[in-house]
Amino acid sequence: MRIHTATDFLPVTVSSVLLLSAFAAAAAISATAAPSAKKPYVTTSLDIDSECKTCPRSLCPNVDLKVDNVTNEFNVTCWTRGTKIMGDNLWLKTESDCYLTQYDVHEYDGNWDEDLAYCGRQSEEQHLTLEDATLQYKTECRICPFTGSCDVVAYLPEETDVTLTCWTDAATPILDNSYWYKTTNNCYVAEVGLYDRPNRADLDYCGPIPHLEIANHNNENGTSEVNKREPSAEPAELAPQYLIEVKVGEEYSYCYEKPDNTSKVIERYEYNQTVVMQCVTDITGTWYAQSTDFCYCSNYDFWDEPLNSEYYRIPLCEYFGTPADR
Numbered sequence: 001m002r003i004h005t006a007t008d009f010l011p012v013t014v015s016s017v018l019l020l021s022a023f024a025a026a027a028a029i030s031a032t033a034a035p036s037a038k039k040p041y042v043t044t045s046l047d048i049d050s051e052c053k054t055c056p057r058s059l060c061p062n063v064d065l066k067v068d069n070v071t072n073e074f075n076v077t078c079w080t081r082g083t084k085i086m087g088d089n090l091w092l093k094t095e096s097d098c099y100l101t102q103y104d105v106h107e108y109d110g111n112w113d114e115d116l117a118y119c120g121r122q123s124e125e126q127h128l129t130l131e132d133a134t135l136q137y138k139t140e141c142r143i144c145p146f147t148g149s150c151d152v153v154a155y156l157p158e159e160t161d162v163t164l165t166c167w168t169d170a171a172t173p174i175l176d177n178s179y180w181y182k183t184t185n186n187c188y189v190a191e192v193g194l195y196d197r198p199n200r201a202d203l204d205y206c207g208p209i210p211h212l213e214i215a216n217h218n219n220e221n222g223t224s225e226v227n228k229r230e231p232s233a234e235p236a237e238l239a240p241q242y243l244i245e246v247k248v249g250e251e252y253s254y255c256y257e258k259p260d261n262t263s264k265v266i267e268r269y270e271y272n273q274t275v276v277m278q279c280v281t282d283i284t285g286t287w288y289a290q291s292t293d294f295c296y297c298s299n300y301d302f303w304d305e306p307l308n309s310e311y312y313r314i315p316l317c318e319y320f321g322t323p324a325d326r
């Protein structure tokens with residue numbers, strides 16, 4: 001039951017008449033002062049790397065959160081509802097005019113939604129720019145656009161349709177192209193894996209992107225219905241990377257329709273030719289690498305064997321599954 005005091009400024013839930021009358025008395029006493037149940041702001045700080053967003057939704061672009069350069073503190077002024085992060089949909093608006101999920105903010109000894117004002121219905125709206133795109137190659141969709149340190153959220157097969165929502169160029173270059181796009185699956189894909197270059201002018205800039213971990217930023221619906229397997233275990237210190245360039249170390253490297261050297265030859269690469277590889281597989285008992293011509297070469301035909309490279313850890317083809325019929 002929700003009961004309002006006579007002056008209607010302190011909504012309280014009460015279970016006993018005694019408490020109610022005590023409250024009414026207190027309200028009567030302080031009625032001449034200008035009472036305020038809400039604080040104008042609360043000073044807080046971040047517990048983990050976070051993104052401060054233009055709206056309280058995972059997909060909204062990021063903006064710079066200004067913090068005190070000595071204490072790392074900042075003020076939050078109101079609360080709102082948004083994407084549920086780690087079981088909680090409460091977001092806080094900062095004085096930088098951006099929203100943080102409560103989950104990332106230092107634990108508060110109180111209730112945000114009691115101590116701060118509600119930001120208003122408008123704050124719950126999501127404004128996104130959207131553009132459709134299709135993957136030409138197998139693509140790792142990552143929680144942040146850096147191949148060395150960001151978890152892979154989904155391994156997407158070629159021909160997957162994605163919806164892009166913002167772009168960034170502050171990312172790891174793949175084949176010398178450093179544009180990446182955030183998809184509506186809440187993970188980033190590199191431009192180099194798309195059929196067509198998106199029209200960036202129609203998309204928001206993603207803003208500053210911190211290093212995030214899946215463990216701390218699972219959103220309410222997960223990120224993708226596509227498989228989310230762990231990358232293979234070795235060598236552990238290297239991140240997987242797709243679309244890697246290797247040079248043929250044999251006189252020729254034959255590229256087969258299947259990962260099997262008795263299947264049809266699709267391409268013949270020459271000595272020292274650069275070939276771009278998407279993934280490796282040993283489903284037929286021998287290691288093959290799939291090139292961007294969608295055929296399979298023996299892993300051992302290259303100077304820097306895709307499987308055993310010192311520089312990257314290429315994903316298994318099986319991670320990506322098979323493309324849907326289009």
Ligand SMILES: *[C@@H]1O[C@H](CO)[C@@H](O)[C@H](O)[C@H]1NC(C)=O
Nearest residue numbers: 066067068069070071072073
């Ligand atoms: C903090 O910022 C102020 C102005 O924004 C600047 O004058 C000051 O030097 C900064 N202090 C440190 C420790 O960076």
Ligand SMILES: *[C@@H]1O[C@H](CO)[C@@H](O)[C@H](O)[C@H]1NC(C)=O
Nearest residue numbers: 041043067068073074075095
């Ligand atoms: C929070 O707001 C108060 C009042 O405007 C201000 O004095 C204080 O410096 C702010 N704190 C931070 C960390 O910005």
Ligand SMILES: *[C@@H]1O[C@H](CO)[C@@H](O)[C@H](O)[C@H]1NC(C)=O
Nearest residue numbers: 057058082083084219220221
């Ligand atoms: C999550 O899934 C539910 C049910 O499918 C849907 O109503 C809701 O809009 C989804 N939320 C987001 C943020 O996609």
Ligand SMILES: *[C@@H]1O[C@H](CO)[C@@H](O)[C@H](O)[C@H]1NC(C)=O
Nearest residue numbers: 260261262284285286287298
């Ligand atoms: C085909 O692959 C097998 C191993 O799977 C190997 O023993 C054989 O030499 C290969 N043949 C050719 C023509 O490369």
Ligand SMILES: *[C@@H]1O[C@H](CO)[C@@H](O)[C@H](O)[C@H]1NC(C)=O
Nearest residue numbers: 247248249271272273274303
């Ligand atoms: C292989 O190609 C590179 C250029 O991509 C060239 O510099 C190098 O000399 C070539 N090596 C051989 C052995 O032909």
